Amino acid sequence: MQFKSQAAAKPYFVAAIGLFVGQILFGLIMGLQYVVGDFLFPAIPFNVARMVHTNLLIVWLLFGFMGGAYYLVPEESETELYSPKLARAMFWVFLVAGALTILSYLAMPYARLAELSGNNIVQTMGREFLEQPLPTKAGIVVVALAFLFNITMTVLRGRKTAISSILLLGLWGLAIFFLFSFYNPSNLVLDKYYWWWVVHLWVEGVWELILGALLAFVLIKVTGVDREVIEKWLYVIITLTLITGIVGTGHHYYWIGTPEYWQWWGSVFSALEPIPFFAMTVFAFNMVNRRRREHPNRAATLWALGTGVMSFLGAGIWGFLHTLAPVNYYTHGTQITAAHGHMAFYGAYVMVVLTIISYAMPILRGRPCNSPRAQVVEMWSFWLMTISMVFITLFLTAAGILQVWLQRVSDTPLPFMVVQEKIGLFYWMREWTGVVFLVGLVVYVASFFIKGDERPA
């Protein structure tokens, strides 16, 4: 570790992994409820399990981003973190607020939580992914501002690099677009229109800046390729990301009451969205091929390459699959969307957080890399989780194609629930593949406890 204050990242990474485990457990509960409808009912209804699943994902990725920033920024800026104390305090605030939120979802009916948490003061709850009660939403803003203050002051004090500027831009964008979660008009169309300013402009906008910065940082470290080259690539990739992704928001504006012209804007721009992901894949492989050193942390390199490939497949290809308006007319709001969501989130954001953790965690624990034995176990977990996610996506896609056909294309369309029963086999296969994913995750956690000789074989 070059700077003592980089240690601030460690608890963030530990919390991220812990919450990741929780997210997957609730994913398995939901997956089972798809085929055994009354499983855990009424203790944990599906909507509660789903809230926990998606909110845990968001929270642990935010922990990962913040941890990544606390590790990366001092090293890029060549100075200690502005305030390690503030970083530690905010960690506990965020963890306690997050845990209380999840527990409150599980402890009482959602309507009761809305009543207790002051939802009638500012009505923000009950919209997909933004289910958090008002105090949690306010807490997120406070934590984000304190975090941004800390990171920004550090960057201002030290060396300014392209990587740290882009990371900072992404993180500020994250905080600013979250403010739209407080805007919830009675007009459903406007509500949905600006809801996407949080959801889409996060995952297909500013989060990709964070992703690019984290990936570029790790690639510089593990390949030793000249910073000028890597940062130039980074600018090109994020340029492509934002010029396609911002107007690409239009692919959500086909059927929610917004004007027809969005079908053109959305289709054309979002059809280009795979290009930056393809560039990222080429970038990752190109840099590793041109490497000037053999970094002993091979697991981190594997995660970095995996991020490139899987984000291209999940966000790029599976996104393109249903983004053109005439296709989306039939696939909108089906298991096709779920298939895309799973692989895109895993390939882009889960994997980039695991990349930075894989690179930074050994150093935070006082060694340049883990023992070859621990790395082999970690790489096993990479393959188990990645391959099972590919199959989860394929099974959901199969379910989605059948659903679209039976419910929407066929001359004699069948009711939703009838179709759901007909495609149950694919939900079962998805659930078992989900169990394999959990095994992979257990192996991943286990890799942190494997000792052995630290020097590479």
Place this chain on the structure above:
Amino acid sequence: MSETFTKSMARNIFYGGTVFFFLLFLALTFDTQSVLPKRDNRAAITPAVVHGKNLWETNDCIGCHTLLGEGAYFAPELGNVYKRRGPDFIKAWIKAQPTHAEGRRQMPQFNFSDSDLDDLVAFLKYASEINTNHWPPNDEG
């Protein structure tokens, strides 16, 4: 990439391109806002609809159902349920939950009053009359 294309050129294209396309997006948003009154059925937003939307949200209906195709994919689309089932069926259905049919997906009992149910139906009726460019493809949603 060639030596003539420098990092600072890449950076300038990034900032210039981002600002340009964000402004384009804002312009389209501005136009959308001005066209929406003709499409979004805002004249139908009564106090009952407002309360219905609040009930929709505070019971996390979106956690199982889709509304205009957005939400969870566990239970039927409700953007057009008013057309598919009609008001009486919707109210009777919500009151009858859960079915406790073994192995079947279950919907919780939300203990709505009769006026709550009327407001919820008013909200679903309003939603069903938004101009969605003919989506969904048929009544099954």
